[in-house]
Amino acid sequence: MSQTLKQTPSQTVGPYFAYAWTPERYGRRPLATNRLAADLLSAGGPPGEPIRIEGIVRDGEGAPIRDCVVEIWQARTDGTHAPGAAGFGRCGTDDQGRYAFDTVKPGTCGDDHAPHIAVTVFARGMLSHVFTRLHFSDEAAANAEDPVLATVPADRRDTLIARRGETPGSVVYRFDIRLQGEGETVFFDC
Amino acid sequence: MDSVVHEAEGDFGPRDWAQHPPFLSPLYKSTVLRSPSKPLIPMKQCLSVRTGPVFGHDSLDPLDDDLTRNGRVNGEPVGERIIVTGRVLDESGRPVPHTLLEIWQANACGRYVHRGDQHDAPLDPNFFGAGRCMTDADGRYRFTTVKPGAYPWGNHHNAWRPAHIHFSLFGPSFLTRLVTQMYFPGDPLLPLDPIYNGVPEGARELLVSRFAIEVTEPLWALGYEFDIVLRGRQATPMEG
Ligand SMILES: [Fe+3]
Numbered sequence: 001m002s003q004t005l006k007q008t009p010s011q012t013v014g015p016y017f018a019y020a021w022t023p024e025r026y027g028r029r030p031l032a033t034n035r036l037a038a039d040l041l042s043a044g045g046p047p048g049e050p051i052r053i054e055g056i057v058r059d060g061e062g063a064p065i066r067d068c069v070v071e072i073w074q075a076r077t078d079g080t081h082a083p084g085a086a087g088f089g090r091c092g093t094d095d096q097g098r099y100a101f102d103t104v105k106p107g108t109c110g111d112d113h114a115p116h117i118a119v120t121v122f123a124r125g126m127l128s129h130v131f132t133r134l135h136f137s138d139e140a141a142a143n144a145e146d147p148v149l150a151t152v153p154a155d156r157r158d159t160l161i162a163r164r165g166e167t168p169g170s171v172v173y174r175f176d177i178r179l180q181g182e183g184e185t186v187f188f189d190c
Numbered sequence: 191m192d193s194v195v196h197e198a199e200g201d202f203g204p205r206d207w208a209q210h211p212p213f214l215s216p217l218y219k220s221t222v223l224r225s226p227s228k229p230l231i232p233m234k235q236c237l238s239v240r241t242g243p244v245f246g247h248d249s250l251d252p253l254d255d256d257l258t259r260n261g262r263v264n265g266e267p268v269g270e271r272i273i274v275t276g277r278v279l280d281e282s283g284r285p286v287p288h289t290l291l292e293i294w295q296a297n298a299c300g301r302y303v304h305r306g307d308q309h310d311a312p313l314d315p316n317f318f319g320a321g322r323c324m325t326d327a328d329g330r331y332r333f334t335t336v337k338p339g340a341y342p343w344g345n346h347h348n349a350w351r352p353a354h355i356h357f358s359l360f361g362p363s364f365l366t367r368l369v370t371q372m373y374f375p376g377d378p379l380l381p382l383d384p385i386y387n388g389v390p391e392g393a394r395e396l397l398v399s400r401f402a403i404e405v406t407e408p409l410w411a412l413g414y415e416f417d418i419v420l421r422g423r424q425a426t427p428m429e430g
Contacts, residue, residue, distance in 0.1 A: 005281050005419045007209045008396055009389040011371040012218075014356060016304040020294035020320035021358075026303065031249055031292065031322065060223035067306075073242060073364045081241045088243035109238050118238045118364050125220025127211035127388045129369060130230075131239070148233055156228075179224050187226050189205065190233035190365060 010128040015067045017122075022069075022092040032071075034091035036103040040076055043086040048077025048104035052172045053134070053162060056097045057121065060180035064097020068123035070177070072101060072134075079107035079115075105136070105171075114142035114149070121177060130187040134175050138164045152186050159185045201235045201424045202365045203281060209396075211388035218384040219345055235365065242364040245290040247324060254322040257295075257335035261318030268314050269298025269336030271411040274372070274399065277329040278359060280422030285329025286366075292358040293333060294320045300339030300353075309341050334411065340379055352379035352386065361420040372416045373398045 019026045024033070037050050053072075057065045072089045075081050091099040106115050117134040135143050143149055149157055162173035177185050213225035233239075253260040258267055274293075278286040296302050296319065299311040303319055317336065325331045340350050354371040361367065373380060375398055380386050386394055396419075405413025 004283050005279060006393065006396065007206045007281060007421060008368060008370055008418045009393045010210045010368060011356075011389070011397070012220075012385060013358075013369050014371075016296075016302040016307060017294060017356065018305075019303050019318070020292055020356070023320060026318075028318075028320070029251065031245070031290070032243070060225075060227070063223075065224070071367075073238065075238060081237070083244065085243035085245050085249070109236060113236050113238070116238065120364070120367060122369060123224055125218070125224035126213065127215055127218065127221060127385070128205075128213060129367070130213075130226060131233075131365075133233075148236070151233070152231060180227050184226060184228055186228075187230050188233035189230035190235055190239055 012124060012127050013069065013122045015124040017069065018092055021090060030090075032085065032088050032090040034089050034099070034101045036074075036087065036089045036101060039086040040082060040104045043076065043082035043084070045076045045078050045080065045082070048106070049171065050102070051105045052100060052102050052170060053117075053175055054098065054100035054172060055175040055177060057093050057099065057123070057177045058097060058179065062178075062181070064093070065123055065179070066093055066095045066097055068093040068097070068099075068121065070099045071120045071122070072103075072117050074103065074117040075106040075109050077104055077107045079109050108142065112145065112147060114139050114146040116146075121179070123179070126179075130179075131190055132177070132185055132187050133160055135161050136164065136173065137161050156186050159183060201240065202363055202421045203424045205421065208390060209393045211390070215384065215388035218388050221388075239364045242360060242362060242366065245324070245360065249290065250322055250324065255333050257317065257319060257321045257333065260321060262316045265316050267297065267317035267336055269317070271334070272337050273332065273334055273405055273407065273411050273413045274355065274416060275330065275332040275405055275413070276416040276418060278325050278331065278361070278418045278420065279329055280420055282422050284422070285325070285327075286361055286420055287325055287327045287329055289325050289362070290322060290360050291325070291331050292320070292322050293355050295335065295338040295355040296341055298336050298339050300341035311339070311341070337374070337412075345384060350379050350382075352377040352383050357418065359418060359420060366420045368418070368420055370418070371397060374414070375399065375401055
């Protein structure tokens with residue numbers, strides 16, 4: 001198949017996406033939310049471990065970014081993707097740059113990849129969005145075999161590992177995203 | 191509609207960086223601290239990105255594609271009524287059917303509903319400014335709205351954004367995701383806009399819609415056409 005048309009260029013989301021993307025606060029029905037767990041569990045397949053993912057998005061000076069959107073796409077606990085949109089989540093950052101997702105821990109994806117979640121980040125000041133990948137700190141053995149992590153310089157790999165923490169009744173993974181500078185998150189061209 | 195069907199068709203071609211703006215574009219000041227400084231790491235496409243969410247009509251409300259009606263309180267929104275339509279295609283010219291588009295825009299005075307927009311221009315009680323629709327089997331979408339106004343911003347002295355509509359598209363994969371902006375032909379602010387000019391010359395023109403008399407409805411609304419091209423499948427599907 002020959003490529004005859006040119007890709008439409010990307011542009012920033014700008015500062016004013018919230019009433020379209022996170023319109024709950026304007027009394028409108030959102031397309032997607034940061035609460036994925038219920039949809040994933042009702043989409044069939046085996047139940048998974050409910051988890052929370054949270055973090056802060058920061059700029060090159062370490063300042064939190066409040067006009068940012070994190071989107072995720074993930075498999076179910078059996079490693080398959082649900083039909084439809086279950087497994088897709090969207091969260092705008094708050095005034096402290098924080099985002100969070102309530103979801104289910106994904107399983108090993110069809111191929112030989114460690115359990116992971118695909119992540120995209122959009123913000124005012126980003127003319128194109130970035131792709132990254134969230135891995136889990138309690139999957140050390142699988143991470144060591146993961147073909148994507150293997151392509152990342154060893155000293156930057158930890159930017160892709162969400163740290164597991166447990167509190168009574170909940171499991172929280174911490175995944176901060178640094179767009180630039182010290183501890184810059186690894187972003188992929190894929 | 192199972193996403194696994196998409197996966198079997200193979201990899202997507204790369205993002206064409208000759209078409210997209212670089213992350214760092216200093217005339218657009220917010221990019222200076224928000225652009226990755228290290229090169230992107232090439233990644234082989236795995237199942238988790240070759241697939242993507244598939245939205246159905248149950249994601250839409252009946253007035254989602256008509257911004258002149260979906261925010262009404264007590265009358266018509268103010269402004270020049272327009273129809274914006276076009277096709278979503280892949281790089282080989284094939285339509286991208288049944289994919290979701292989201293749009294958002296300022297009102298005719300250049301003011302957003304957003305709580306952070308402090309521009310001293312009137313809000314329109316009958317205009318919300320956000321919509322969604324799906325492409326049909328031929329990849330065509332259509333919105334009814336009002337022409338957005340230009341608005342000032344703080345990037346530099348006397349900075350004004352050209353009139354634009356924000357577009358967000360999904361396509362068949364997490365990789366085909368695209369967020370962009372549509373502009374209007376002949377806008378004198380375009381050559382002065384660092385966001386528009388962040389796109390390489392020769393590519394940025396693709397963001398300008400075309401006035402379309404054949405889309406224009408007599409005695410009702412002006413028509414604009416804006417086609418959107420997403421990443422397509424690679425010429426030779428990869429095995430396994
Ligand atoms: Fe805007």
